[in-house]
Every structure is written in C-alpha cells, then in structure tokens.
Amino acid sequence: ETGVTQSPTHLIKTRGQQVTLRCSSQSGHNTVSWYQQALGQGPQFIFQYYREEENGRGNFPPRFSGLQFPNYSSELNVNALELDDSALYLCASSLVSEETQYFGPGTRLLVL
Amino acid sequence: EDQVTQSPEALRLQEGESSSLNCSYTVSGLRGLFWYRQDPGKGPEFLFTLYSAGEEKEKERLKATLTKKESFLHITAPKPEDSATYLCAIKAAGNKLTFGGGTRVLVKP
Numbered sequence: 001e002t003g004v005t006q007s008p009t010h011l012i013k014t015r016g017q018q019v020t021l022r023c024s025s026q027s028g029h030n031t032v033s034w035y036q037q038a039l040g041q042g043p044q045f046i047f048q049y050y051r052e053e054e055n056g057r058g059n060f061p062p063r064f065s066g067l068q069f070p071n072y073s074s075e076l077n078v079n080a081l082e083l084d085d086s087a088l089y090l091c092a093s094s095l096v097s098e099e100t101q102y103f104g105p106g107t108r109l110l111v112l
Numbered sequence: 113e114d115q116v117t118q119s120p121e122a123l124r125l126q127e128g129e130s131s132s133l134n135c136s137y138t139v140s141g142l143r144g145l146f147w148y149r150q151d152p153g154k155g156p157e158f159l160f161t162l163y164s165a166g167e168e169k170e171k172e173r174l175k176a177t178l179t180k181k182e183s184f185l186h187i188t189a190p191k192p193e194d195s196a197t198y199l200c201a202i203k204a205a206g207n208k209l210t211f212g213g214g215t216r217v218l219v220k221p
Contacts, residue, residue: 004155033207042116042199042211043156056207090155092209099144099163099203103155 002027004093004104012110013081021076021107023091031055032074033101034066035090043090049074050096086111114139114204118212125190125219133185133215135200145183146209147176148199156199159185190219 005024013019025032031050035043045058049068063079072093078085088108092101117136125131137145144163148156160169162178169176173194175186185198197216201209 006155031207033209035209040213042201042213043209045208045210048207050207058208088153100146100158100161101209102158103148105155106153108153 004091004102006089006091006104006107008107009105010108010110012112014112015081015083017081017111018077018079019081019109021078021089021091021109023074023076023093023104025072025074025091025093026102029093029095029102030072031094031096032068032072033092033094034074034076035092035103036060036085037088037090037106039087046076081111083111085109114202114210116200116202116210116212118198118200118215120215121213122216123218125187125217127191127219127221128189130186130188130190133187133198133200133217135183135185135212136181137183137200137202138181139202139204139210141204143203143205145178146201146203147174147183147185148201150197150199150214152197159198187217190217192219192221195219 033048034046037043047057052068067075088106091104094101147159150156160176197214201211
C-alpha cells in the first residue's frame with residue numbers, strides 16, 4: 001500500500017510569486033485535504049477536494065486554490081505569495097466514508 | 113466555533129517515567145477525535161481515532177482515552193524514541209480537522 005506523497009520537499013520563493021504544490025493520495029483514497037502548519041503551531045485547514053470539486057474550505061483567501069485530478073491526486077496553488085505564507089504545507093488523504101485522514105511528509109515553503 | 117487546547121505545551125520525561133497529555137475540546141457534534149505524532153520537519157503520523165466517550169485505544173506504550181470534554185494520551189514507561197510532538201484534532205460538522213497546538217515531549221535516557 002502506497003502512502004501519501006508530496007512534491008517538492010522544499011521550495012524557496014520571493015514575495016509576489018506563485019507556487020504549485022503537488023500531492024498523491026494513499027492508494028484507494030478518494031478525498032484530499034490541504035493544511036498549512038506554521039512553525040510551532042498545529043495545522044490549519046485550507047480546503048478539501050472530493051470528486052474533483054472543492055468540498056469545504058477554511059479561512060484562507062481566494063489566492064489559495066486547488067485542483068483534484070481523476071486519479072485523486074491534487075495540487076495546491078498559491079498566488080501573490082506573502083512572507084506569512086512561509087510554512088509546512090501538508091496534504092492528507094482519506095475515504096469520504098471514513099473520518100481518519102492520513103498525512104504526507106509535507107512541503108516546506110519559504111517566502112523571502 | 114470548534115476549539116482544541118492541549119496541555120502542557122512541553123514535557124520533559126526521564127526514560128521510564130510515565131505521564132499523560134491532555135486535550136480539551138469544545139465542539140457541537142463530535143464525529144471523531146484524533147491523535148497524531150509528528151517528528152520535526154515531517155508530516156503527522158496517525159496514532160488513534162476515538163469516536164465516543166468511554167472509548168479507549170492502545171498501541172505499544174501509548175493509550176488514548178476520551179470523555180465528553182477531553183482526551184488523554186497516556187505514555188507508559190517512555191523511551192527516547194517516543195520523543196516527538198503529539199497533536200490532538202477533532203472533526204465535527206464539515207470535513208476539516210481542527211488541531212490543538214500540540215505537546216512537545218522529550219524523553220531523556
């Protein structure tokens with residue numbers, strides 16, 4: 001059974017740029033959620049995708065957007081990067097019928 | 113609004129010194145309470161899901177319990193490899209997990 005994978009592992013961008021992060025869900029899982037984790041804090045929910053549609057969103061501005069593909073993999077796009085966007089971005093996959101979410105290793109984003 | 117508070121923020125233990133971590137929550141309609149372990153710079157690793165008050169789950173040196181207002185993660189006779197941040201999260205209406213700030217545990221040999 002393949003776990004959740006994310007790419008890239010690390011990324012450095014400058015303020016105002018755009019970034020795309022990628023996630024492959026665990027084998028058999030049809031739902032992908034994205035979280036932002038600032039240093040020393042718990043993860044904050046960004047949004048969830050199911051059947052290629054956004055299926056819930058946290059308190060993040062529209063410059064955070066996503067996609068889900070037919071193979072259940074997903075992308076997180078962030079436009080007009082700000083310094084405060086520096087964080088660990090986590091992807092979690094699950095079955096829509098179950099509550100437990102399984103996390104990937106994360107992508108560390110640094111905005112300079 | 114759903115809220116999760118974890119205490120203490122940090123815990124230093126000697127190897128073999130058992131202790132408990134607390135997760136207090138306020139929620140309308142709990143669908144699940146989750147414990148994760150997170151090593152520095154890595155993603156959270158799933159430990160337990162608890163669904164209703166009175167439920168208990170165990171895995172090696174860890175035991176999680178749930179009441180209507182809080183959950184405890186008991187670490188029995190910890191080893192240095194149990195050093196990590198332990199995260200508690202809840203799920204209510206909607207699809208998001210709401211996390212606490214975590215408890216950083218350091219087990220010294």
